[in-house]
Amino acid sequence: MPEVKILEEVCKGCGLCCDNVCPENILILTPDRINSNGYHPAMVTDMKKCTGCGYCFKICPEPAIEIYK
Amino acid sequence: MAEKKLMYGNHAMVEGVIAAGCRFFAGYPITPQNEIPELMSIRMNEIGGVFVQTESEISAINMLFGAAAAGKRAMTSSSSPGISLMQEGISYIAGADIPVLVVNVVRGGPGLGNIAPSQSDYYQATRGGGHGDYFTITLAPNSAQDLYEFPRLAFELAEKYRNPALILADGLLGQMMEPVEFSSKPIDPKSLPEKEWALCGCKGRERRVVRSYDLKAGKLEVLNLRRAEKYAKIINKEQRFKTEYCDDADLVIVAYGTCSRVSDAAVKMARDKGFKVGLLRLITLWPFPMDVLGDMAKKVDNFLVVEMSNGQMIDDVKLATECRSRIYFHGRPGGGVPTPPEIYKRIEEVLGGAR
Amino acid sequence: MKMIFGRPLGLTETLQRYCPGCGHGIVHRIIGELLVKLDIRERTIGIAPVGCSVFADEYFNCDMIQPPHGRGPAIATGLKRTRPECIVFSYQGDGDLAAMGTAEIIHAAARSENITVIFINNAIFGMTGGQMAPTTLPGMKSTTSVKGRDIGKQGFPIKVCEMLASLDGPYYLERCAVDTPRNVIRTEKALKTAFANQISNKGFSMVEILSMCPTGWGQTPVQAKKWLGEVMAEYYPLGVFRDLSKEEK
Numbered sequence A: 001m002p003e004v005k006i007l008e009e010v011c012k013g014c015g016l017c018c019d020n021v022c023p024e025n026i027l028i029l030t031p032d033r034i035n036s037n038g039y040h041p042a043m044v045t046d047m048k049k050c051t052g053c054g055y056c057f058k059i060c061p062e063p064a065i066e067i068y069k
Numbered sequence B: 001m002a003e004k005k006l007m008y009g010n011h012a013m014v015e016g017v018i019a020a021g022c023r024f025f026a027g028y029p030i031t032p033q034n035e036i037p038e039l040m041s042i043r044m045n046e047i048g049g050v051f052v053q054t055e056s057e058i059s060a061i062n063m064l065f066g067a068a069a070a071g072k073r074a075m076t077s078s079s080s081p082g083i084s085l086m087q088e089g090i091s092y093i094a095g096a097d098i099p100v101l102v103v104n105v106v107r108g109g110p111g112l113g114n115i116a117p118s119q120s121d122y123y124q125a126t127r128g129g130g131h132g133d134y135f136t137i138t139l140a141p142n143s144a145q146d147l148y149e150f151p152r153l154a155f156e157l158a159e160k161y162r163n164p165a166l167i168l169a170d171g172l173l174g175q176m177m178e179p180v181e182f183s184s185k186p187i188d189p190k191s192l193p194e195k196e197w198a199l200c201g202c203k204g205r206e207r208r209v210v211r212s213y214d215l216k217a218g219k220l221e222v223l224n225l226r227r228a229e230k231y232a233k234i235i236n237k238e239q240r241f242k243t244e245y246c247d248d249a250d251l252v253i254v255a256y257g258t259c260s261r262v263s264d265a266a267v268k269m270a271r272d273k274g275f276k277v278g279l280l281r282l283i284t285l286w287p288f289p290m291d292v293l294g295d296m297a298k299k300v301d302n303f304l305v306v307e308m309s310n311g312q313m314i315d316d317v318k319l320a321t322e323c324r325s326r327i328y329f330h331g332r333p334g335g336g337v338p339t340p341p342e343i344y345k346r347i348e349e350v351l352g353g354a355r
Numbered sequence C: 001m002k003m004i005f006g007r008p009l010g011l012t013e014t015l016q017r018y019c020p021g022c023g024h025g026i027v028h029r030i031i032g033e034l035l036v037k038l039d040i041r042e043r044t045i046g047i048a049p050v051g052c053s054v055f056a057d058e059y060f061n062c063d064m065i066q067p068p069h070g071r072g073p074a075i076a077t078g079l080k081r082t083r084p085e086c087i088v089f090s091y092q093g094d095g096d097l098a099a100m101g102t103a104e105i106i107h108a109a110a111r112s113e114n115i116t117v118i119f120i121n122n123a124i125f126g127m128t129g130g131q132m133a134p135t136t137l138p139g140m141k142s143t144t145s146v147k148g149r150d151i152g153k154q155g156f157p158i159k160v161c162e163m164l165a166s167l168d169g170p171y172y173l174e175r176c177a178v179d180t181p182r183n184v185i186r187t188e189k190a191l192k193t194a195f196a197n198q199i200s201n202k203g204f205s206m207v208e209i210l211s212m213c214p215t216g217w218g219q220t221p222v223q224a225k226k227w228l229g230e231v232m233a234e235y236y237p238l239g240v241f242r243d244l245s246k247e248e249k
């Protein structure tokens, strides 16, 4: 099963990956946490649903996303 | 004896550049230096070098930046308006510590001016020319032989100090036909050592970056201070000049390029008439040969600065002599060329009865 | 478990200073991947522009040079002609390529220099604070067209792909975008072609990439990607403008 890892310190919380990118819609910006740069990093809500398509990675400008399989 | 050939100055320069191991030329036509790109286009083709006729001098200087950053000897030539366009590029090249050769066959200015020989780009050449704290090593040939030999010297100095070098010539030198002796063995570019800073792909080493900027606080100051040390070293070691009849002189003419040729004849006229006149011919304009002038000022009462301009180098003569001597000027701006009798007359005016 | 997506070796470890949601980073990642996939990293020389991506010389893990504003294609010519064995790419913004460097890009294309140009069209001057670019859309607001670009006074945008396609020189020209994963994948393919063309000595290749500048556009990153797809890509149609490989077949 694929696993998405968000590099929370690298993420700038732009939210591109959270808006109509993930076919399973399992990415959101953390509502209650900020990283040391002051950004709300992205997080995965339901890892089991991830298919490993890599769309979130492809739209990520940093890239702050790693995907393992 | 080495081979001798009767040649135009501009053609001698092309052969000199090739003999110096340069295989990259980029430039845009402008009178009075068109013979350089024209012959270069033929010669580079023959020897497997690169010739690019560019869309502008801006593009030419940046192609040079690329070729030289790749570690290759690269040159461009132009005349005054074109050199003005190159200034941003030269500033970047100086800021990235990259050696290149730029030739300015100076014409009358400002503006489009005319196509007659001139020396009115002296300030531009010796003060850096573009923005920022930098200098370009500047050589002033006065014969076709110099035009043949100076490219090699210019590349050697440019590479030794990792700094752009400029040859400041004028239309008269370029269009004059003179015998040229092919004095030294041509350099095979393959025999030149690879530069430890050249961009060529990072296989087996750390990646390299060529740039002129550093936005981190204090870093650019450090870089500029380091460059100031380099400039001090060049000023210390590379002042070049020739003196003639200076030992007993009451008056020394200070001149470079075409003016030094004309002054040479004037000095001989003056000596024939019994005036004790000498000649200081400057070969490097930056670094300016200030030490020899400083020493001379202790004994010589009069200096006559001869320039094809309204007087630009005269400032440096005043600085170098710390105004200890009397400094006279004879200049012909806007494409005028002084004649020996003209200069002789000025000598007579200055020295009057001192014969 | 094996990493199937992650930071490519073609990028350095240095974290990028672009604004959140900026398209530059997406394109950087693609180039960083291609340097490795095409096995060219160790013989590549990249050219960073003047613009927000001036720092690209710290981000790409290959030899880099940083030239004057707009002159990348001239630098590339000097590099490629003296080191034909190297792969040379010029990365440029729209101020850099379509304003300051208009002459250099046109003539490099006309000479069909064997180089790869990556042209980031974000319709604005990002670095200097959001002024009008030659690519700013009619009616689009910027800090020097506060009421929107007035074509009567400020003229029309330059469509670079269309302009270069009027020349015989270019081998490959394509306009892509990085607003959606689909378009990013299309951009990956285009950039791969543009580098592959150089590897097989085909001549001038350029990929124009419509890219978000949320800061300069005064939008959130999510608004920016929507605006790109709905408005900008209407004005600048995506597609291939030149591909001489088709004619070779």
Ligand SMILES: Cc1ncc(C[n+]2csc(CCOP(=O)(O)OP(=O)(O)O)c2C)c(N)n1
Pocket: C050, C051, C052, C053, C069, C092, C093, C094, C095, C096, C097, C120, C122, C124, C125, C126, C127, C128, C133, C213
């Ligand atoms: C000769 C010169 N003029 C102006 C500038 C200032 N300047 C720096 S970046 C820039 C605009 C860059 O815009 P663009 O190429 O669109 O890149 P972006 O920042 O949007 O990525 C300008 C005008 C400069 N560095 N040099």
Ligand code: SF4
Pocket: C017, C018, C019, C020, C021, C022, C023, C024, C052, C122, C126, C127, C212, C213, C214, C215, C216
């Ligand atoms: S100003 Fe625009 S182009 Fe520059 S980093 Fe920010 S989002 Fe990117």
